[in-house]
Amino acid sequence: MKKRIYLLAILVSVTFINFLIFGILTVKLGGDALNGFTKGGKYFVASHGNIKEVSKTMWIISRYQAYSIFITVFSTIIGSLLTYNSYIKNKDKLQ
Numbered sequence: 001m002k003k004r005i006y007l008l009a010i011l012v013s014v015t016f017i018n019f020l021i022f023g024i025l026t027v028k029l030g031g032d033a034l035n036g037f038t039k040g041g042k043y044f045v046a047s048h049g050n051i052k053e054v055s056k057t058m059w060i061i062s063r064y065q066a067y068s069i070f071i072t073v074f075s076t077i078i079g080s081l082l083t084y085n086s087y088i089k090n091k092d093k094l095q
Contacts, residue, residue, distance in 0.1 A: 001090060008076075008083045015072040022065050029054055033063035 026032045031047030036059065038044070043059035044051050054062070 001086060004083050004086055008079050011072075011076050011079050015076045018065075018068055018072045022069055025062060025065055029058060029062055032066050033059045034066040036062070 022032075026045075026047065029045045030050060030052035031045035033043075033045055035047060036043070036045040036051070036054075038059070043054055043056050045054050045059065045062055046052075
């Protein structure tokens with residue numbers, strides 16, 4: 001049980017850091033690639049109606065960073081549910 005809680009704490013920390021990086025990157029770029037688009041070989045990020053042209057490299061980084069948010073958040077939710085389920089099953093043994 002302690003190992004599972006330790007792993008969950010690491011997963012929550014990674015998710016938090018990932019959100020922080022995503023937020024900083026989005027502010028620096030002026031948007032993210034999930035809301036952006038490509039047109040005529042140019043790459044654009046967007047946020048709240050504001051559109052800004054960025055390099056292809058930064059657009060790709062922004063896109064994968066946004067995808068990683070979904071992966072880490074989903075993993076954290078699943079990990080939390082599994083840890084909680086394990087706790088419920090073993091709470092009599094823990095007391």
